[in-house]
Amino acid sequence: MNIPFNKPYKTGKELEYIQKSIESGKIAGDGIYTKKCHEFFENRYGFKKCLLTTSCTDALELAAILIGIEAGDEVIMPSYTFVSTANAFVLRGASIVFADSRPDHPGIDEDCIEPLITPKTKAIVVVHYAGVSCDMEKIAKLADKYSLFIIEDAAQAIDSYYIGKNNVKTPLGSIGHLAAFSFHETKNIISGEGGMLVINDERFSKRAEIIREKGTNRSAFFRGEVNKYGWVDIGSSFLPSDIIAAFLFAQLENIDKIQERRQHIWNLYKTELRELQDAGLIKLPFVPSYSTNNYHMFYLLFDNIQSRDLVIKKLKEQGILSVFHYLSLHKSFFYLNSAQSINSELTNSDFYTDCLLRLPFYVELNDDQVSKICSVIKAVLYDAKLNKLVVS
Amino acid sequence: MNIPFNKPYKTGKELEYIQKSIESGKIAGDGIYTKKCHEFFENRYGFKKCLLTTSCTDALELAAILIGIEAGDEVIMPSYTFVSTANAFVLRGASIVFADSRPDHPGIDEDCIEPLITPKTKAIVVVHYAGVSCDMEKIAKLADKYSLFIIEDAAQAIDSYYIGKNNVKTPLGSIGHLAAFSFHETKNIISGEGGMLVINDERFSKRAEIIREKGTNRSAFFRGEVNKYGWVDIGSSFLPSDIIAAFLFAQLENIDKIQERRQHIWNLYKTELRELQDAGLIKLPFVPSYSTNNYHMFYLLFDNIQSRDLVIKKLKEQGILSVFHYLSLHKSFFYLNSAQSINSELTNSDFYTDCLLRLPFYVELNDDQVSKICSVIKAVLYDAKLNKLVVS
Numbered sequence: 001m002n003i004p005f006n007k008p009y010k011t012g013k014e015l016e017y018i019q020k021s022i023e024s025g026k027i028a029g030d031g032i033y034t035k036k037c038h039e040f041f042e043n044r045y046g047f048k049k050c051l052l053t054t055s056c057t058d059a060l061e062l063a064a065i066l067i068g069i070e071a072g073d074e075v076i077m078p079s080y081t082f083v084s085t086a087n088a089f090v091l092r093g094a095s096i097v098f099a100d101s102r103p104d105h106p107g108i109d110e111d112c113i114e115p116l117i118t119p120k121t122k123a124i125v126v127v128h129y130a131g132v133s134c135d136m137e138k139i140a141k142l143a144d145k146y147s148l149f150i151i152e153d154a155a156q157a158i159d160s161y162y163i164g165k166n167n168v169k170t171p172l173g174s175i176g177h178l179a180a181f182s183f184h185e186t187k188n189i190i191s192g193e194g195g196m197l198v199i200n201d202e203r204f205s206k207r208a209e210i211i212r213e214k215g216t217n218r219s220a221f222f223r224g225e226v227n228k229y230g231w232v233d234i235g236s237s238f239l240p241s242d243i244i245a246a247f248l249f250a251q252l253e254n255i256d257k258i259q260e261r262r263q264h265i266w267n268l269y270k271t272e273l274r275e276l277q278d279a280g281l282i283k284l285p286f287v288p289s290y291s292t293n294n295y296h297m298f299y300l301l302f303d304n305i306q307s308r309d310l311v312i313k314k315l316k317e318q319g320i321l322s323v324f325h326y327l328s329l330h331k332s333f334f335y336l337n338s339a340q341s342i343n344s345e346l347t348n349s350d351f352y353t354d355c356l357l358r359l360p361f362y363v364e365l366n367d368d369q370v371s372k373i374c375s376v377i378k379a380v381l382y383d384a385k386l387n388k389l390v391v392s
Numbered sequence: 393m394n395i396p397f398n399k400p401y402k403t404g405k406e407l408e409y410i411q412k413s414i415e416s417g418k419i420a421g422d423g424i425y426t427k428k429c430h431e432f433f434e435n436r437y438g439f440k441k442c443l444l445t446t447s448c449t450d451a452l453e454l455a456a457i458l459i460g461i462e463a464g465d466e467v468i469m470p471s472y473t474f475v476s477t478a479n480a481f482v483l484r485g486a487s488i489v490f491a492d493s494r495p496d497h498p499g500i501d502e503d504c505i506e507p508l509i510t511p512k513t514k515a516i517v518v519v520h521y522a523g524v525s526c527d528m529e530k531i532a533k534l535a536d537k538y539s540l541f542i543i544e545d546a547a548q549a550i551d552s553y554y555i556g557k558n559n560v561k562t563p564l565g566s567i568g569h570l571a572a573f574s575f576h577e578t579k580n581i582i583s584g585e586g587g588m589l590v591i592n593d594e595r596f597s598k599r600a601e602i603i604r605e606k607g608t609n610r611s612a613f614f615r616g617e618v619n620k621y622g623w624v625d626i627g628s629s630f631l632p633s634d635i636i637a638a639f640l641f642a643q644l645e646n647i648d649k650i651q652e653r654r655q656h657i658w659n660l661y662k663t664e665l666r667e668l669q670d671a672g673l674i675k676l677p678f679v680p681s682y683s684t685n686n687y688h689m690f691y692l693l694f695d696n697i698q699s700r701d702l703v704i705k706k707l708k709e710q711g712i713l714s715v716f717h718y719l720s721l722h723k724s725f726f727y728l729n730s731a732q733s734i735n736s737e738l739t740n741s742d743f744y745t746d747c748l749l750r751l752p753f754y755v756e757l758n759d760d761q762v763s764k765i766c767s768v769i770k771a772v773l774y775d776a777k778l779n780k781l782v783v784s
Binding site for chain 1: 396398399400402406407410411413414417418419420421423446447448449450453474475476478479480482483576577578582583584585586606607608620622623624625626627628629631632633634635636639719721724725726727
């Protein structure tokens with residue numbers, strides 16, 4: 001593949017910091033770089049408490065335990081999301097109630113949520129797709145009205161903001177009771193696999209530490225609050241090696257540089273492809289007025305699956321890897337065969353499953369490569385239009 | 393601290409391999425080094441199928457899901473173990489039934505197990521404490537008789553063997569239906585945090601891949617067995633970053649060198665401290681005839697907690713960190729306050745909780761440091777004996 005879909009970016013400091021972590025004598029969890037990462041997030045975004053985890057999946061699982069999910073509880077989330085958004089709650093016994101996506105954006109359609117709320121509903125999980133915020137004022141009103149927890153699946157949403165009244169920008173991940181981030185290699189800031197739980201509701205702070213430390217009060221012990229530590233709760237080993245944190249910290253230090261390059265690539269794609277939108281052949285990503293863009297992803301929307309798959313195929317012939325994204329979870333084998341299945345029609349979710357295409361996006365993607373990708377897409381679509389193929 | 397309890401060992405190749413992992417274009421899970429690690433274990437120990445995980449805890453959780461633990465199932469394990477041995481099964485709803493340790497060794501007393509088996513018992517979890525095998529023939533007979541699963545908690549047991557009839561050596565981790573290893577920084581072979589599930593019963597192979605990949609059939613997709621992948625099962629993100637695997641592989645390549653040095657340190661401790669055992673002041677570790685020693689740990693057994701704590705204190709005054717180990721889980725806050733609590737007396741387990749002391753143990757510990765540690769211990773115990781303190 002001449003142009004891969006993704007390429008992990010190295011800032012140049014990662015190996016040096018891993019070396020320092022080893023020299024510190026502690027490369028297990030909660031070493032010096034884990035603490036540096038926690039401080040970075042708490043300082044830059046005002047997150048109340050941060051805990052690195054081995055993945056965003058694990059952060060969501062920790063969230064599900066913290067809000068006390070039990071068999072029979074219902075959790076509302078979009079169907080167009082990664083499987084872990086749902087599985088983290090299914091593992092604790094929840095029934096998942098899927099909502100449709102917005103017509104203008106793959107995020108949850110905020111206006112679809114209220115009819116899905118029942119006395120069993122415990123939480124709304126919003127997914128800030130492509131780093132674009134959900135309408136958090138609408139969500140917050142619903143959560144208040146029905147006393148629900150808000151969990152932000154902020155896997156893709158680092159360095160993005162909700163824009164509220166008077167143009168006040170609030171960092172994504174700081175709004176819900178809890179929020180989960182991902183540092184998977186495909187994200188803006190990476191550590192291969194990796195994640196973080198943000199605890200904005202202080203009621204959860206102490207228990208989060210315990211559950212993350214295998215159900216022991218080890219953290220309190222090291223702070224001198226108890227004189228020995230033992231088994232006090234359920235829990236798992238959610239904390240990553242400090243090697244991972246060392247890698248991550250090198251990335252975080254360079255977040256502005258990384259974001260600047262990503263912004264440039266995103267704008268270049270948009271400039272080059274706008275004519276296809278003007279010609280009615282595709283739609284470009286929509287960023288609502290209540291959200292910033294963190295340049296996580298550049299995607300196109302086609303009218304139908306045939307056009308999308310034609311573009312995937314033609315790009316591949318040129319050595320360029322473009323990919324579709326989620327398969328709607330409400331249509332999955334697991335959900336359709338589970339007792340909890342609700343056989344609903346979610347047309348927007350199905351649309352994004354079939355018609356969304358993600359283009360290569362990584363820091364080292366150069367301008368010529370972006371132009372090359374765009375010219376292949378243009379050639380395919382104009383040619384298809386000329387020959388009255390399936391494009392529209 | 394002049395002599396820490398543990399010091400992570402670096403072979404010198406770790407950073408080079410992490411660099412290569414980055415250059416490969418894939419640092420998320422199941423990259424090139426993850427595959428190398430799997431092959432290493434499958435080739436060296438004949439393990440049927442290996443899957444790296446983010447921790448031994450996670451490997452145990454994967455095992456609990458695989459054997460289908462449900463609410464009401466009972467699982468038998470030693471009380472003298474790490475909290476994750478129990479929590480992994482508690483998370484799936486199991487009731488834990490704790491067995492006592494052997495009088496001569498902290499491992500589970502195989503003769504205590506049968507009376508604990510009920511129609512609800514689903515598995516026996518053996519813990520190969522300090523890398524010393526449990527009596528696996530006895531365990532296997534029980535498992536056969538009552539159709540139980542055997543899970544080996546082989547967290548400490550890398551490169552150790554059960555010695556059976558005709559002196560046949562079988563690698564620990566290859567005997568149970570499933571086995572879990574740890575690469576925590578305190579182990580012989582490390583990656584900071586890290587673990588591995590070994591699947592010896594092939595019935596579990598395919599589902600293990602799925603559960604480890606967030607409940608998706610992604611692995612089968614990449615092998616071309618299915619034409620798209622989706623949500624087919626419960627699951628989590630158990631797979632570690634390839635950065636972790638790259639670090640681990642550098643260690644594995646040097647396992648013989650590492651083990652050689654650890655053997656030397658272990659034997660040096662034993663030679664230097666034998667006189668204290670001969671004088672009846674302590675007991676040295678016992679390795680039964682049916683087990684090899686993998687030199688994971690050097691521990692001492694005192695007659696009482698006061699003697700042990702005196703030695704800890706005196707060593708600390710000399711800048712040497714020695715540590716006690718597990719607190720018996722059957723006496724934990726969580727277990728005593730859970731509905732499943734069985735108020736049993738486990739005297740050997742309590743004994744190891746109070747009277748076991750672990751001495752500093754790591755590759756870079758030099759001979760002079762071992763001698764220094766031993767001379768401090770000798771001075772304390774002879775002095776205490778002279779002054780008729782609590783040593784015996």
